[in-house]
Amino acid sequence: MVDSHTSLTFAQAFEDTEKELKNNLPPWEKASFSDKILIIVIKAIILFPVVVVLFIVAATYGIYIAFYAIPILRDNDDRPEVYYWHSDSERNAAEIRTFIILAVLTWNVFWLLFSLYKASWTDPGEIPKIPEWEILLEDSSESGTDKITIEKRKDGSLRTCNHCQLKKPDRCHHCKQCDRCNLKMDHHCNWIANCVGNYNYKYFFLVVFYGAFSLILFVATFWETVVVGLCDNDNSEFFMLFVVTVYALGILLAIAVVGFMLFHLWLIWNGYTTIEFCEKKRGKVANFAKSPYTQGTMNNYKEALGNNVWLWLLPFGYEKSKDSGLHFTTKNIN
Numbered sequence: 579m580v581d582s583h584t585s586l587t588f589a590q591a592f593e594d595t596e597k598e599l600k601n602n603l604p605p606w607e608k609a610s611f612s613d614k615i616l617i618i619v620i621k622a623i624i625l626f627p628v629v630v631v632l633f634i635v636a637a638t639y640g641i642y643i644a645f646y647a648i649p650i651l652r653d654n655d656d657r658p659e660v661y662y663w664h665s666d667s668e669r670n671a672a673e674i675r676t677f678i679i680l681a682v683l684t685w686n687v688f689w690l691l692f693s694l695y696k697a698s699w700t701d702p703g704e705i706p707k708i709p710e711w712e713i714l715l716e717d718s719s720e721s722g723t724d725k726i727t728i729e730k731r732k733d734g735s736l737r738t739c740n741h742c743q744l745k746k747p748d749r750c751h752h753c754k755q756c757d758r759c760n761l762k763m764d765h766h767c768n769w770i771a772n773c774v775g776n777y778n779y780k781y782f783f784l785v786v787f788y789g790a791f792s793l794i795l796f797v798a799t800f801w802e803t804v805v806v807g808l809c810d811n812d813n814s815e816f817f818m819l820f821v822v823t824v825y826a827l828g829i830l831l832a833i834a835v836v837g838f839m840l841f842h843l844w845l846i847w848n849g850y851t852t853i854e855f856c857e858k859k860r861g862k863v864a865n866f867a868k869s870p871y872t873q874g875t876m877n878n879y880k881e882a883l884g885n886n887v888w889l890w891l892l893p894f895g896y897e898k899s900k901d902s903g904l905h906f907t908t909k910n911i912n
C-alpha cells in the first residue's frame with residue numbers, strides 16, 4: 579500500500595511539473611533568463627526517470643561483466659577454488675557458456691537501448707486537425723458524423739476533447755502530461771518520458787521484453803558470483819555485501835519487469851490497451867468482457883508488433899497506414 583501510494587505521489591508530481599511546463603511558462607525563444615533556468619530544471623525532472631533507466635542498464639551490465647564474466651573468461655589460474663569446475667573440460671565448458679551468455683546479453687542491451695530511444699522519440703500519434711475530427715457547430719449525435727466512432731459518451735453523443743477541441747477517435751485519450759490527445763493511448767510512461775500509443779507501442783514493449791530477458795539471464799547466472807563471493811575467504815565483507823545486494827535487487831527487478839511483460843503479452847492477446855483494461859476493471863465500460871477490438875490472437879499480435887512476424891522482436895517493421903489509430907474494425911463483439 580505504501581509503495582502504491584508513493585508511486586502515485588511521484589506520478590502526480592511528474593504530472594504537475596509537466597503541466598506547469600506546458601501551461602505556465604513562455605516558449606523558449608520568449609522566455610526570460612530565469613524562466614529558461616526553470617524550463618531546464620523542469621525538463622531535467624521529466625528526463626530523470628529515463629536517466630535512472632539508463633543508469634540501471636549500464637550498472638547491471640557493467641557489474642555483470644566485471645564480477646561474473648571477466649573472472650571466468652580471464653586466462654589465469656588464480657581463480658577461487660570454489661568455482662564449479664574441477665577439470666579442464668569443465669572449465670572450457672564454463673568459458674564457452676559464459677561467452678555465449680555475454681553475447682546474448684550484449685545483443686539484448688543493444689536492442690533495449692535502441693528500442694528505448696525509439697519509444698521516447700516516436701510520436702504516439704495525435705488527432706489530425708482535419709474537418710472529420712473538428713467540432714462543428716451543426717454536429718449532433720443524430721448527424722451522420724457520429725458513425726465515425728464506436729465508443730460514445732453515456733448519453734450516446736460523440737466523445738470530444740475539451741482541451742484539444744477535437745472529436746476523439748476510438749481508443750484515443752487525452753494525456754494530462756503530454757497536454758494533448760494521443761491515438762490508441764496505452765498509458766503515459768515516465769520511464770520513457772513519452773506517452774505509449776499507436777505509433778510507439780511496439781518500441782515500448784520491446785524495452786520491457788529485452789529488459790525482462792536480460793534480467794532473467796542475470797538472475798539465472800549471477801548466483802554463481804554470489805556463491806563464490808560468499809565462499810572465498812579472501813573477499814572483503816564489503817564485496818560480499820555488494821554482490822548479495824546487487825543480486826537481491828536484480829531478483830526484485832526481474833520479478834517486476836517479467837510480470838509487467840507477461841501483463842502486456844496478455845493485453846495484446848486480448849486486444850486491450852492498459853487504459854481499456856483499467857476501465858474494464860473499474861466497470862466503466864459495460865461491454866468490455868471481451869475487447870470489441872480483438873481480431874483474434876494472431877492479428878492482435880500483428881497489430882501490436884507489426885505484420886512481419888520475423889521482425890516482431892526488432893524495433894523495425896512497424897509501418898502503419900495513414901489513418902492508423904483513427905478507425906478500428908470490430909469483430910467478435912459479445
Ligand SMILES: [Zn+2]
Pocket residue numbers: 739740741742743751752753757758759
Ligand atoms: Zn485532448
Ligand SMILES: [Zn+2]
Pocket residue numbers: 753754755756757765766767772773774
Ligand atoms: Zn502522455
